[in-house]
Amino acid sequence: MAPRLTKFTNGLLLQDDRLIAGDLWISSDSGKIISPQSAFYGSGSTPDLVLDLKGKIVSPGFIEAQLNGYSGLDFAKQDPNFEQRFRAVRKGLIKAGVTSFTPTMTSSLPEVYHTNLPYLGRTQARTASEGAECLGAHVEGPFLNPERNGIHTKEVLQKAKVWDDIERCYGTDNFRHIRYITAAPELGNMVDLIPEFVARDIIYSTGHSDATFEQAQDAARAGATMVTHMFNAMRPFGHRDPGIFGLLGQQPSRPTTPTQSPQQSSPTTSPTIRSASNKPPVTPPQQFSLPRRALSNSSTRTPTPRSSIDSTRRRSSPRSSLSISTSITSVPDATPEPPFFGLISDGIHLSPPTLKIAYSAHPTGTILITDAMPLTGLPDGVYPWTDGENIIKHGSRLTLEKNGRIAGSAASLLECVNNFIEWTGCGVAEGLRAVTQTPARMLREEGKGRLGVGCDADLCVLELDEDGKLVLRQVWKFGECVHAT
Amino acid sequence: MKLIIRDDAESASEYVARYIIKRINDFAPTPERLFILGLPTGSSPEKIYKYLVEAYKNDDISFANVVTFNMDEYVDLAEDHPESYHSFMYKHFFAHVNVKPENVHLLNGNAPDLLVECAEYERKIREAGGIELFLGGIGPDGHIAFNEPGSSLRSRTRVATLAEDTIRANSRFFDNDISQVPRQALSVGVGTVMDAREVVLIVTGHNKAVALQKVVEGSVSQMWTASCLQMHENAVIACDDAATDEMLVKNVRYFKSIERVEVEQIERKGRATVAAISEDSRSNQWRGALKKLQVDTNGANKKTHKAENGELTPDSMHGRLVDSAIAMDDIEKMEDGMKLTNMGSRVNTIEM
Numbered sequence: 069m070a071p072r073l074t075k076f077t078n079g080l081l082l083q084d085d086r087l088i089a090g091d092l093w094i095s096s097d098s099g100k101i102i103s104p105q106s107a108f109y110g111s112g113s114t115p116d117l118v119l120d121l122k123g124k125i126v127s128p129g130f131i132e133a134q135l136n137g138y139s140g141l142d143f144a145k146q147d148p149n150f151e152q153r154f155r156a157v158r159k160g161l162i163k164a165g166v167t168s169f170t171p172t173m174t175s176s177l178p179e180v181y182h183t184n185l186p187y188l189g190r191t192q193a194r195t196a197s198e199g200a201e202c203l204g205a206h207v208e209g210p211f212l213n214p215e216r217n218g219i220h221t222k223e224v225l226q227k228a229k230v231w232d233d234i235e236r237c238y239g240t241d242n243f244r245h246i247r248y249i250t251a252a253p254e255l256g257n258m259v260d261l262i263p264e265f266v267a268r269d270i271i272y273s274t275g276h277s278d279a280t281f282e283q284a285q286d287a288a289r290a291g292a293t294m295v296t297h298m299f300n301a302m303r304p305f306g307h308r309d310p311g312i313f314g315l316l317g318q319q320p321s322r323p324t325t326p327t328q329s330p331q332q333s334s335p336t337t338s339p340t341i342r343s344a345s346n347k348p349p350v351t352p353p354q355q356f357s358l359p360r361r362a363l364s365n366s367s368t369r370t371p372t373p374r375s376s377i378d379s380t381r382r383r384s385s386p387r388s389s390l391s392i393s394t395s396i397t398s399v400p401d402a403t404p405e406p407p408f409f410g411l412i413s414d415g416i417h418l419s420p421p422t423l424k425i426a427y428s429a430h431p432t433g434t435i436l437i438t439d440a441m442p443l444t445g446l447p448d449g450v451y452p453w454t455d456g457e458n459i460i461k462h463g464s465r466l467t468l469e470k471n472g473r474i475a476g477s478a479a480s481l482l483e484c485v486n487n488f489i490e491w492t493g494c495g496v497a498e499g500l501r502a503v504t505q506t507p508a509r510m511l512r513e514e515g516k517g518r519l520g521v522g523c524d525a526d527l528c529v530l531e532l533d534e535d536g537k538l539v540l541r542q543v544w545k546f547g548e549c550v551h552a553t
Numbered sequence: 554m555k556l557i558i559r560d561d562a563e564s565a566s567e568y569v570a571r572y573i574i575k576r577i578n579d580f581a582p583t584p585e586r587l588f589i590l591g592l593p594t595g596s597s598p599e600k601i602y603k604y605l606v607e608a609y610k611n612d613d614i615s616f617a618n619v620v621t622f623n624m625d626e627y628v629d630l631a632e633d634h635p636e637s638y639h640s641f642m643y644k645h646f647f648a649h650v651n652v653k654p655e656n657v658h659l660l661n662g663n664a665p666d667l668l669v670e671c672a673e674y675e676r677k678i679r680e681a682g683g684i685e686l687f688l689g690g691i692g693p694d695g696h697i698a699f700n701e702p703g704s705s706l707r708s709r710t711r712v713a714t715l716a717e718d719t720i721r722a723n724s725r726f727f728d729n730d731i732s733q734v735p736r737q738a739l740s741v742g743v744g745t746v747m748d749a750r751e752v753v754l755i756v757t758g759h760n761k762a763v764a765l766q767k768v769v770e771g772s773v774s775q776m777w778t779a780s781c782l783q784m785h786e787n788a789v790i791a792c793d794d795a796a797t798d799e800m801l802v803k804n805v806r807y808f809k810s811i812e813r814v815e816v817e818q819i820e821r822k823g824r825a826t827v828a829a830i831s832e833d834s835r836s837n838q839w840r841g842a843l844k845k846l847q848v849d850t851n852g853a854n855k856k857t858h859k860a861e862n863g864e865l866t867p868d869s870m871h872g873r874l875v876d877s878a879i880a881m882d883d884i885e886k887m888e889d890g891m892k893l894t895n896m897g898s899r900v901n902t903i904e905m
Contacts, residue, residue, distance in 0.1 A: 091648075105643040106633060112654035 072097050072116050073107065074547065079121035079529075081519050082128065082504065086497045092126055094525035099194050099546030103521045121529065124541060127500045128517050129167025129526030130481050131507040133435055134206060134297065134410055136172050137442025143205075144173040146183050154187055158199035160445060163551045164480045165540045167526035168201045168516055170247045172439075175209025175220040182239045189245030196548035201526075203511060204247030207238065208296065211251040211258060212276035218301040219468055219475045220276065221454055227256035231264050246270050247511060250296040252277035253287035262290035271511060274312055274407075276301045281314035288315060288404040294510055295409035297439055298426055300417050300474075316406050316429040406430045408510040410437040411502075413488040414479035416465055420491035427492045435510060436484045436502045441466050441476040486537045496538065500530075554788035556769060556808040558797060562600060562757035565791045569688070569755050570604030572789075574614045576686055576751075582618035587656070589620045589678075591687030591746070593698075594641045597755045598690055606649040616652040620681055622674075624689060624698040624746075627735040628662040628712065636726045637662075660710070660739040671710040671739060678745070687749035691756055694718045695764040695777030699740035702776040708742030743781050751787040754779070759795040766799035 074094050080087040093104040093115065107113040137143050138157040147153060154171075161169060171188045173181065188205035191198070211234075214222045228234050233256075238246065248271035253259050255277075265272045274287050275296025280303065284292075295312055303311040310317060406429075413423055413436055427434050438444075443451055443461050450469065453459045458469035464479040481503055489499035508517025515524045529542035543551040559565040573590075582588035592598070608614045626638045634640060639659055647657060658677055664670035678684060694702055699713040715723075720734045727733035746752060756765050767777040769790070774780050782788040797805045 103633060104648060105640060108643060108647060108654050109632060109639055109657075109659075114654065 073102075073113055074117045074119065075104070075115035076119050076121055076126055076529075079124055079126045081126050082497055082500050083519065084497075084505070085495075085501060087125060092519060092527075094527070094544070094547040096196070096525075096547035099196070099525055100515070101519060101521055101523050101525050106521075123531075125496065125500075125530045125532075125538070126519065127528045127530060128504040128508075128519055128523070129528055129543065129545065130165045130485075130503045131203075131511070131513070131517060132161075132166045132169035132200075132438065132481055132503075133507045133510065134172050134208075134437035134439045135161075135166075135169055136174055136440065136476060137444070138440070139445040140442055142442040143171045143184065143188060144176045144180060146180055150184065150187050154202075155198065158191075158202065160199070162199040162543055162545060165482055165528045165530075165543055166200050167528070167543065167545050168203050168513070170203050170206040170511070172206040172208050175212060175217075175224045177210075177224050178237050178239070181207070181237060181242065185238060185242040185245045190247070194546050196545040196550055199545070199550065201545070203513060205245055206248050206250070207246055208250040209276065210237065211249075211255065212301075213252040213255055213278045215278050216252070216276045216301045216303075218276060219453075219473060223455075228258055228261055229256045231261055234261060234264070243268050243270065248273055248294065250275040252279065253290075253292065254279045254283045259283075259286050259290050262287060262292055266291040269512075273410075277312065278303050279312055281310050281312070284312045284315050285318075285404075288407060293407050294435075295407050297412050297417070297437065298409040299422060300412065313426070316409065316426065316433070318404070318406050406433055408433045408435055408506065410435045410439075411488070412437055412439050412477065413484040413491070414438065414464060414477040415487050416474055416477050416479075423488060424492045427488075427494060431494070431498065432506065434502045435507045436481065436488055436499075438479050438481050438484055439476050440478055440480075444478040444480075482538060482540055489538075490536075496532070499538075554769070554782055554785065554790060555811075557789060557791045557812065558805065558809055559791065559793055562597070562793045562795075565757055565793045566597070566600035566755060567604055569753060569791045570601045570608065572753065572791075573601075573605065573686065573688065574608050577614060577616075577619060580685065584618055587618050587620045587681070589622065589681050589683065589685045591622050591624065591684045591689070591741075591749055592642070592646075593624050593689045594638045595690050597757050598688065599645055601688070601755060602645040606646065609650045616650045619652055620656040621652060621658060622678055622681075622684060622741075623659045624687075625713075625738050625740040626660040626662045628667065628737040628739060630662055630735050632661075632663065662735075662739055667712050667739060671712065674710045674739075674741075675745065678748075684749035686751045686753060687746050689746065689752065689754050691754060691761060691764050691768060691779040692719055693722060693760050693764055695767050695779050697743060697746055697754075697779040697781070699738045700743045700778040702778065704743060704775060704778050706747075706773070706775055706778065706781045707744045709744050710739065710741045713738050713740045743778050747781060747785055752782055752785055752789070754782070754788070754790045756790055756792040756796045758793070759798055761792075761796045762798035762800075765790070765792060765796045770800060770804060 072095060074096070076092040076094075079090070079092065081090050081092055091104070093102050093107065094100070095102045095107075135143075137145075139153075139160050141147065141150075141153045141157055173184060173188070176184075185205055185207075188202060190204045191202045209220055210225050211228050212220060212225050214225050217225060226233070226237070228237075228251075235243075249265060250273045251258055253262065253274055262272050271294055272287070272290075272292045273294035273296045274284055274292050277284075279287065295315065298313060298316075299305070302313075303309075305311055305313045409426070409430070411423055411426060411434060412418060417439070441459070443459065443466060446461070448461050448463065450458050450460050453468070453475070459475045460467050460469055461478060464477050464483065466475040466477055467473065468475045485499045485503055488494070488502065489496060492499075505517040507513075515522065516526060517523075519527075525544060525547035527542075527544040528540060529544070530538045530540055533539050541553055542549055557565070557568060559568060577588050577590075580588050605614070609616065623638060623642060627636075630637045632639045642657075642659065646652075647654075658674070660674055661670055689697055691697055694716060696702065696704075696716075696719070699715065699719070700708060701713060701716040701719065704713070714737055715735070720731060720736070723734050724731045764777065764779070767774070768779045768782070771777060771780055773783050782790075
């Protein structure tokens with residue numbers, strides 16, 4: 069009979085961005101973290117099991133937001149034994165510390181969505197022995213930009229013009245199984261459809277897209293709150309054309325100090341002249357005189373959210389040095405918050421400095437993902453992929469046989485955390501937060517990702533080895549120990 | 554009442570903690586004969602709890618057979634509010650020691666019928682056999698528990714309305730926002746505290762000086778409800794120098810001298826017994842022997858002591874401590890092996 073009340077003592081608990089020494093009480097009856105004080109005064113309970121962690125780290129269980137398959141099961145392939153194999157996936161995945169995940173379906177034909185989505189819906193039962201909890205499917209496609217398809221098969225990609233296109237693709241009854249969607253906002257009428265997803269409690273993520281910064285902003289304003297594997301499968305960052313990455317450089321929507329509008333910074337008007345002239349206050353556009361003509365486009369009218377520069381044309385040649393594609397004034401009520409964004413820190417998809425720069429731009433929005441392929445958990449070798457193509461697996465490195473393109477990776481989430489900590493110097497707490505609290509916030513998952521009273525008792529007990537790397541020691545799900553080394 | 558004056562709050566708190574530990578260990582509580590302890594909350598007792606927790610971790614004391622009754626709790630404040638007395642007691646004490654949840658009693662400020670709650674509390678104390686030792690503090694207005702000035706000196710557990718002074722003093726725990734402080738509290742009465750067999754107060758800090766002066770040097774008055782302890786047979790107040798600031802110098806010196814005289818008495822008698830004891834056995838046995846000692850709670854020795862010591866030792870409590878170095882005439886009654894423990898227990902109490 070499993071102990072009902074467990075007390076962890078002498079541990080370092082992850083709280084926001086730091087590790088704090090303290091005790092943690094969990095109940096396997098409710099599967100949640102409890103308040104010891106309430107237990108003491110209320111039921112007069114004392115712990116059934118006291119674990120002295122001797123300084124080990126307690127983190128909420130890891131939340132994997134992008135996983136394409138595991139142990140050979142591809143979530144985007146139809147399989148007669150899908151349900152059974154998926155159960156095995158959940159049992160295997162939790163041993164890596166992943167207590168919750170959103171299984172990702174790469175771009176597929178509608179029939180595959182209709183078949184598989186019912187199996188990938190949110191796990192209803194709170195049974196610890198079943199392993200990792202599925203939080204609903206992540207449909208990555210098929211509404212992606214063919215120019216930025218990665219390894220998605222171009223033939224199945226499509227554009228959506230009306231909501232009906234979306235319904236026909238996934239199946240009307242299957243929306244309740246979808247947790248979040250990755251789509252290219254610049255195609256079809258996707259930006260207009262984003263609010264429909266949001267209204268159905270589906271998180272919209274921009275990815276596999278060639279969107280410019282303005283297009284990405286439009287999507288954000290329409291309700292996009294996440295970016296799928298930043299930098300990969302999108303327009304590269306340009307210093308005057310930051311693309312989707314530019315979303316991380318936005319100012320917060322309500323700045324604490326007023327921003328300066330252009331007329332005050334004009335070099336030709338001086339305050340003394342204005343006051344001495346006794347003129348009534350003039351409206352800004354008339355008073356304002358710019359030294360250069362090129363900037364007049366965006367400044368002779370009162371600032372509006374949209375940039376005046378043509379945002380739909382792809383620029384083939386560099387502009388004059390003074391024209392910039394971003395609006396130079398920021399309007400308090402129109403700029404959305406910087407989004408959450410995924411980073412694959414397997415050492416294959418992104419270089420270390422890139423991780424550091426992205427993290428520094430928006431630390432509280434950083435989510436680490438593996439984007440791991442179904443081959444994860446299988447031995448090295450050559451494996452068949454869709455449409456007669458092959459993938460070569462070598463350690464955690466996967467490449468498409470025909471063109472050597474990166475075909476995802478087979479790294480573990482903990483490996484990604486360790487890499488991230490090493491390359492950004494963010495510290496253990498921040499590294500762990502990027503796979504716990506931040507993905508939980510992105511998914512709007514209230515009871516997970518934190519060690520708070522009332523949250524699910526999904527825990528990872530870790531310790532640092534002599535190289536300063538985190539090593540997984542125990543995994544707890546719903547208040548029960550499901551894995552220990 | 555006996556006044557134990559120490560240099561600072563830390564040593565005064567340590568003294569009280571050690572004293573309580575000694576009392577409980579001497580009592581040697583069992584599941585059939587539990588030690589009933591009355592407890593307060595506040596910044597002064599916080600240090601005492603720290604020492605008690607430390608002592609528990611060092612295996613110097615077990616609270617397995619100790620029953621606790623707290624003095625008070627706010628009305629209409631959620632039990633899990635960080636400033637409730639339930640939270641205070643859990644955070645500082647119950648979370649770290651082995652007191653059993655069923656032996657813990659606190660007033661419930663959210664009870665459906667507050668009067669019934671108070672009457673029940675009194676009944677529980679009675680059924681437990683009465684409080685053996687009540688630890689407490691005093692407020693800047695001389696109140697004991699939440700018995701504000703004007704409270705009847707015979708009062709029992711009841712609903713008390715907090716005085717503005719108290720509310721202001723407590724606002725420091727509520728973000729310095731006076732409006733957040735509860736206006737009422739359930740509290741044991743003055744009479745309830747007086748019923749305890751022993752009362753120990755911890756009074757530290759300059760802000761308690763006026764109150765301490767009134768309680769010790771003033772008359773018994775409803776305006777300084779703690780002054781009622783002047784009528785208690787076994788009352789001790791442990792304080793620091795700062796808290797004695799408003800007292801007459803001669804009185805402060807007087808109380809300090811009582812302790813000094815006791816120390817001298819002990820040293821004189823102690824020297825005679827020490828000579829007979831070997832070095833090795835002393836250090837090995839004193840602590841263990843301490844636990845075997847009995848406390849004479851029926852006070853049978855009280856009368857003999859009053860006759861002998863007269864006014865120099867107004868407190869009769871030491872007479873109940875059979876092993877106490879102060880109760881010298883009991884040495885003959887003890888076994889040989891215990892003589893050396895007088896030195897140990899004396900060192901314990903004096904070096905605070």
